[in-house]
Amino acid sequence: MNFDLTSEQDQLRDAVRALGRRYGHRYFVEKAKAGEHTTELWQEAGELGYLGVNIPTEYGGGGGGITELAIVCEELAAAGCPLLLLVVSPAIAATVINRHGTEEQRKRHLPGLADGSQKIVFAITEPEAGSNFHRLATVARRDGDDWVLSGRKCYISGVDEAQFVLVVARTEDSSTGKLKPALFIVPTDAAGLTRSKLDMEIVSPENQFLLYLDEVRLPGDALVGGSLDAGLPALFAGLNPERITVAAMGAGTGRYAIERASEYTATRKVWGGRTIGSHQGVAHPLAHAAVQVELARLMIQKAAALYDAGRDLEAAVSANMAKYAAGDAAALAVDTAVQALGGAGMTTEYGVATLLGAVRTGRIAPVSREMILNFVAQHVLGQDKSY
Numbered sequence: 001m002n003f004d005l006t007s008e009q010d011q012l013r014d015a016v017r018a019l020g021r022r023y024g025h026r027y028f029v030e031k032a033k034a035g036e037h038t039t040e041l042w043q044e045a046g047e048l049g050y051l052g053v054n055i056p057t058e059y060g061g062g063g064g065g066i067t068e069l070a071i072v073c074e075e076l077a078a079a080g081c082p083l084l085l086l087v088v089s090p091a092i093a094a095t096v097i098n099r100h101g102t103e104e105q106r107k108r109h110l111p112g113l114a115d116g117s118q119k120i121v122f123a124i125t126e127p128e129a130g131s132n133f134h135r136l137a138t139v140a141r142r143d144g145d146d147w148v149l150s151g152r153k154c155y156i157s158g159v160d161e162a163q164f165v166l167v168v169a170r171t172e173d174s175s176t177g178k179l180k181p182a183l184f185i186v187p188t189d190a191a192g193l194t195r196s197k198l199d200m201e202i203v204s205p206e207n208q209f210l211l212y213l214d215e216v217r218l219p220g221d222a223l224v225g226g227s228l229d230a231g232l233p234a235l236f237a238g239l240n241p242e243r244i245t246v247a248a249m250g251a252g253t254g255r256y257a258i259e260r261a262s263e264y265t266a267t268r269k270v271w272g273g274r275t276i277g278s279h280q281g282v283a284h285p286l287a288h289a290a291v292q293v294e295l296a297r298l299m300i301q302k303a304a305a306l307y308d309a310g311r312d313l314e315a316a317v318s319a320n321m322a323k324y325a326a327g328d329a330a331a332l333a334v335d336t337a338v339q340a341l342g343g344a345g346m347t348t349e350y351g352v353a354t355l356l357g358a359v360r361t362g363r364i365a366p367v368s369r370e371m372i373l374n375f376v377a378q379h380v381l382g383q384d385k386s387y
Contacts, residue, residue, distance in 0.1 A: 003301070005071075012068060016050055016075040025080025025256070025351040031205040037161055038205045041081060045072070046116020051090050054241075055098065059110035065308035066091070066241050070248035070300055077252025078259075080351060082358065084206045084249075085121070085158045087366075089113060091245040092238040093120035093166050096183065100225045100234035105185065109164070119162040120185070122238070123153040123211055138213060140169040140182055147218045149184060153211040155365070159195050160207055162188055167213070168235060171228055182231035183224040192216040202357035240307050242366055243319040247300045250326035250362045253355055254293035254333035260352055261286055261337035264344070282340055289333040296325035317380060324372045327362040334359045 005013065023041045031038050045051050053068035055061025062068065073086050094113045097105055097120075112118025129135035138151025149169055159165060167186050170179040186193060192215050198208040220226075224234050265277030265286065276282050303318035337352045338345035346353045363369050377383040 003298075009068065009071060012050075012053065013071050013075055015048070016045075016072050017079060019045060019048065019050070020076040020079025020081050023079070023081055025354070028081045028205065029203060029348065029351065029354050032203045036205060038081065038083060041076075042083070042085070042116055045076075046114075049114075051086070051116045052094075052110075052114025054090060055094050055110050055114045059098075059106060060114040061094075061110065062114075065304070066095075066244050067301070067304040067308050069241070070244055070304050073245045074248040074252035074255075074297075074300075077249045078255040079252075080256050082249045082253050082355075084204065085119060085161065087242055087245045087249065088121050088157055089119045089162070091241040092122045093164075095241045096166065096224060096234050096238045097185075099237045100230045102221070102226045104221065105224065109185070112163075118164070119158065120164040120166055121156060121158045121162040122166045122168075122242075123156045124168040124235075125153060125155050127152055127154050127210075136168065136170050136181070138167065138169045139179075140171045140184060142171075143217070145220045147184060147220065147222060149186070149213045149216040149218065151213050153213070154209075155198070156195075156209045156211050158206045159188055159209045159211065160197075164188060165193075165211070166224070166238075171231070180228060180231055181235050182228055183234050184218055184222045185224060186213075186216060186218060186222065190216050190218070200357070202361060203354045204358060236312075240303070240312065240315050240319040243323040244300060244303050244307065246362065246366060247296065247303070247319075247322040247326035250323075250330035250359065251293055251297045251300060253359060253362075254289065254296070254326070254330040257330075257334040257337040257352055257355060258286060258290050258293065260350065261340040261345075264350070265340050276340075285336045286340055289329070289336045292325070292329040293333055296322065296329040299325050317376070320367070320372045320375050323367065324369050327359075327369060330359040330362055 049062055050072045052061035053064045054066055057063040069090055076083055097109050126136055140147050140149045165186050165188055167184045169182055171182045172179055194212045196210040200208050224230055265282055266275055268276045270276055299322040303315055303322045306315035306318055334355050341350055344350045374386055378385050
């Protein structure tokens with residue numbers, strides 16, 4: 001069992017860390033509060049090849065896997081720049097298209113995803129169904145050679161930055177009459193597709209939207225994989241990378257918060273000339289948070305390794321555990337850092353409280369900790385399904 005990164009992975013980590021620190025959390029917050037996007041950082045990361053590390057070389061990517069993409073997500077977050085669209089575009093969309101798209105879809109979309117010139121966001125969640133695809137109300141029907149989509153989606157990230165949205169809909173199986181999931185690559189400027197921005201209490205340069213699909217007409221080749229049989233495998237192909245990269249982003253955020261707090265407590269003196277970090281009441285909570293973040297990182301590493309090895313069933317368990325652990329660890333780390341900094345922790349200048357909303361969301365999305373516990377109870381402990 002080897003916990004060491006390869007030399008190439010070590011170099012990737014160092015290079016992404018350097019890039020993230022050149023921009024830093026102040027840049028991230030200024031963009032978010034100005035209602036702008038981290039366009040410069042995204043473009044530079046794409047030009048340097050970091051956005052496409054998990055995309056095959058024949059399509060302009062780095063030929064790596066989710067392990068490498070998790071490194072990118074973690075290190076940018078550890079520099080104070082947790083980019084949510086890394087999870088949505090390279091992790092979900094690129095994986096789905098690479099593994100289950102047609103060759104034409106791969107050639108059309110993967111090179112742009114690799115260099116960052118194209119973004120594809122993901123739309124599964126609905127107002128009534130949440131992310132339970134068994135209850136999705138967005139329906140796709142055949143009309144000659146075309147598809148026509150109607151329905152609503154909510155909490156869809158980054159639609160205003162993307163050229164396409166990967167929409168999960170339900171279609172009728174002509175052989176059984178039953179509805180089955182299918183994925184469609186929909187241009188964000190398609191006729192009948194409209195959006196409404198959701199106001200969120202999160203400091204983030206990426207926005208959330210409600211999407212409305214009103215008889216959106218698509219050509220036949222918009223169907224991922226070109227077959228309805230590709231729908232369910234394609235959907236699940238994107239879920240494990242989503243959980244792993246979200247977890248990596250959470251672990252990086254936790255590392256960032258602990259580093260900020262540790263720098264402060266190692267130099268701040270209040271009583272008797274001693275640093276406040278020399279007091280166990282300050283140091284122990286930070287140390288505890290650091291342990292929890294490191295434990296989450298180990299599970300992320302395991303989940304990514306299993307996924308890259310093609311062991312999807314095992315990866316699903318580890319990916320869910322990694323997401324659960326990292327969500328809790330990130331929330332703990334940021335809250336502990338705020339407490340250690342005292343009043344300074346709530347200022348924008350010290351750059352910690354600006355992450356409170358994001359890490360709290362990490363315990364809810366893209367799958368809640370309660371649903372992860374349901375998954376573990378059923379698939380690991382052998383309990384009856386409870387929902």
